[in-house]
Amino acid sequence: MSIQEIYDAVMAYEEEDVAELVQAQVDAGTDIEKILNEGLISALDVIGEKFSAGTLFVPEMLMAAEAVQAGLEIVRPLLIDTGAKPVGTVILGTVKGDLHDIGKNLVGMMFEGAGFKLIDLGTDVDPEEFISAAQENDADIIALSGLLTTSMPEMEKTVEAIRDANKNRNLNVKTMVGGPPINEEFATRIGADGYSVDAPTAVDDARALMAAGI
Amino acid sequence: MTWTHRERILAALNHEEADRVPIDFGGAEFTSITLACYEKLKKYMGIDTPTEVMSIIHTCAHPAEEILDRFGVDTRNVQPSPYEGGVDHWTDDNTYTDTFNVLWKRTEKAVDQHFLHQDGPFHGGKLTVEQVEEYDWPDGKNPGLVKGIRERVEQIQANGDHAVCLYLPGGIIHRGYAMRGFEAYLKDLYKRPEAVQLLMDKLCDFWCDTAESMIEAAGPENVDIIYFGEDLGTQDSCMFDPDTIYKDYLKPRHRRMVETVKGATNNKAKVCYHCCGSAYHFIPHLLDIGIDALNPVQVTAKNMEPERLKEAFGDRLTFWGGINTQEILPFGTPVEVAAETKRIIDILGKGGGYILNSVHNIQAEVPPENIVAMFETGVNHRYH
Numbered sequence: 001m002s003i004q005e006i007y008d009a010v011m012a013y014e015e016e017d018v019a020e021l022v023q024a025q026v027d028a029g030t031d032i033e034k035i036l037n038e039g040l041i042s043a044l045d046v047i048g049e050k051f052s053a054g055t056l057f058v059p060e061m062l063m064a065a066e067a068v069q070a071g072l073e074i075v076r077p078l079l080i081d082t083g084a085k086p087v088g089t090v091i092l093g094t095v096k097g098d099l100h101d102i103g104k105n106l107v108g109m110m111f112e113g114a115g116f117k118l119i120d121l122g123t124d125v126d127p128e129e130f131i132s133a134a135q136e137n138d139a140d141i142i143a144l145s146g147l148l149t150t151s152m153p154e155m156e157k158t159v160e161a162i163r164d165a166n167k168n169r170n171l172n173v174k175t176m177v178g179g180p181p182i183n184e185e186f187a188t189r190i191g192a193d194g195y196s197v198d199a200p201t202a203v204d205d206a207r208a209l210m211a212a213g214i
Numbered sequence: 215m216t217w218t219h220r221e222r223i224l225a226a227l228n229h230e231e232a233d234r235v236p237i238d239f240g241g242a243e244f245t246s247i248t249l250a251c252y253e254k255l256k257k258y259m260g261i262d263t264p265t266e267v268m269s270i271i272h273t274c275a276h277p278a279e280e281i282l283d284r285f286g287v288d289t290r291n292v293q294p295s296p297y298e299g300g301v302d303h304w305t306d307d308n309t310y311t312d313t314f315n316v317l318w319k320r321t322e323k324a325v326d327q328h329f330l331h332q333d334g335p336f337h338g339g340k341l342t343v344e345q346v347e348e349y350d351w352p353d354g355k356n357p358g359l360v361k362g363i364r365e366r367v368e369q370i371q372a373n374g375d376h377a378v379c380l381y382l383p384g385g386i387i388h389r390g391y392a393m394r395g396f397e398a399y400l401k402d403l404y405k406r407p408e409a410v411q412l413l414m415d416k417l418c419d420f421w422c423d424t425a426e427s428m429i430e431a432a433g434p435e436n437v438d439i440i441y442f443g444e445d446l447g448t449q450d451s452c453m454f455d456p457d458t459i460y461k462d463y464l465k466p467r468h469r470r471m472v473e474t475v476k477g478a479t480n481n482k483a484k485v486c487y488h489c490c491g492s493a494y495h496f497i498p499h500l501l502d503i504g505i506d507a508l509n510p511v512q513v514t515a516k517n518m519e520p521e522r523l524k525e526a527f528g529d530r531l532t533f534w535g536g537i538n539t540q541e542i543l544p545f546g547t548p549v550e551v552a553a554e555t556k557r558i559i560d561i562l563g564k565g566g567g568y569i570l571n572s573v574h575n576i577q578a579e580v581p582p583e584n585i586v587a588m589f590e591t592g593v594n595h596r597y598h
Binding site: 013051054056057058059060062063066096097098099100102105124148149150180181197198 | 324396400405450452453
């Protein structure tokens with residue numbers, strides 16, 4: 001019995017095996033952060049890299065993220081007990097006027113799988129909802145998603161509202177944007193702090209923003 | 215020589231240049247215009263013909279004949295009529311249950327008000343072979359589906375020599391997503407392959423039966439194009455593995471669908487396959503099963519640059535669409551739209567093999583001036 005087995009079970013998309021193996025490690029007294037980092041997060045990172053490289057696809061990422069989720073459910077309460085802090089806190093949602101959530105959900109799964117605390121506000125989220133959720137949860141990042149081209153002006157408004165709240169309402173969050181019609185150029189133009197091409201990259205970008213000391 | 219509309223379309227599909235690029239608008243549910251945008255276009259053009267809805271689920275319009283004429287559109291649409299005696303019904307204006315018992319809800323708060331599927335007969339739990347087998351499947355030969363088809367074809371023929379584009383909705387992936395749930399279906403491809411393949415077969419049976427009776431009703435000699443499809447790509451990648459999941463599970467069923475429609479039209483009709491997003495890695499498989507044209511050629515998706523596509527597949531595949539709906543049509547000026555339209559015609563239309571259309575339905579925020587600029591450029595621009 002080893003942490004490698006947890007890693008292997010994630011890579012094999014075996015959700016039930018992951019839960020059993022994580023529980024066994026917990027029962028054996030293995031360090032919780034070691035289970036999390038070496039068993040779960042590192043496996044999902046590899047899946048994410050393969051997804052971004054175009055060698056694995058949506059079904060594989062869904063299955064791996066769910067396998068990690070099964071392990072997280074066991075370790076999460078224990079992490080709280082140990083007083084360990086999450087990597088960061090992310091508020092996630094699809095912007096106002098857009099009800100698509102497949103991409104957003106993938107991003108959410110990857111954030112959780114990477115040890116972030118995630119508050120998913122769902123779809124059709126008003127700028128003010130993002131801001132109040134960020135205030136209530138002392139968030140580090142607000143991540144905005146959208147599929148429709150009609151969502152792009154809404155995304156711009158939301159980023160502006162957040163920037164205004166950062167300046168005038170004692171908020172201190174970074175903004176990340178993503179979705180099929182979104183690109184780097186658009187993100188820069190509307191003043192977002194980051195643009196990510198896909199879900200695994202969003203996690204990497206969020207890590208970079210955290211490391212840059214936000 | 216003077217080219218008829220039909221000849222222009224057939225020339226493109228046979229990789230020959232006609233007098234100008236052939237144009238489609240409203241040939242299928244994915245080459246039309248959203249209702250909100252259509253109203254703006256009608257107003258701009260001074261047309262007050264009542265709006266005919268092509269698909270309430272996709273919230274798109276059936277463009278009026280006078281608009282099609284003004285834009286020099288070479289295609290005319292034929293598609294199934296409503297199923298008779300099925301389980302489909304409206305609960306209220308925003309809630310619809312379809313023939314496959316899938317619950318659709320209008321996205322009331324969304325700008326374009328389209329529908330998204332919310333629930334279906336196989337949602338939740340583990341999908342089993344028994345469940346799929348025992349389901350009360352609708353009949354693809356339902357008489358309602360073909361009602362009025364012959365009359366529609368006769369009307370098209372009486373009004374001019376346009377290419378008859380027979381659109382067949384459904385398929386095996388999108389209907390599968392709707393009945394089972396998107397994420398569950400994708401996982402079933404690995405976790406419950408037997409049950410999900412049976413689901414594919416049942417949907418394939420329905421589609422082929424409908425296709426055969428539609429072609430028979432239209433008259434096999436009258437059908438120029440069969441249009442169908444389901445998305446295989448995402449913006450930046452493939453939805454699933456083209457060389458395992460697609461090749462082993464989906465391709466054999468798609469092959470059967472293509473063979474069915476080609477067989478039913480004595481190999482006369484050409485087949486256009488619709489696949490949003492990055493279709494690049496699937497194209498060799500699509501060519502292998504006999505697909506003639508690819509729509510909507512989402513040029514902003516990965517590996518979908520027009521130069522790359524024409525170079526790799528231009529001798530065997532006709533490109534249908536290609537005018538950038540994610541950037542230029544909604545956010546550009548008419549001058550930029552005209553320049554982009556010329557660019558696409560010059561690249562994809564060289565030697566034939568291109569039919570002009572926007573990438574997917576023209577979306578809600580596209581200014582009418584840009585729509586006019588796209589079609590006018592299509593009519594006036596010459597290949598060389």
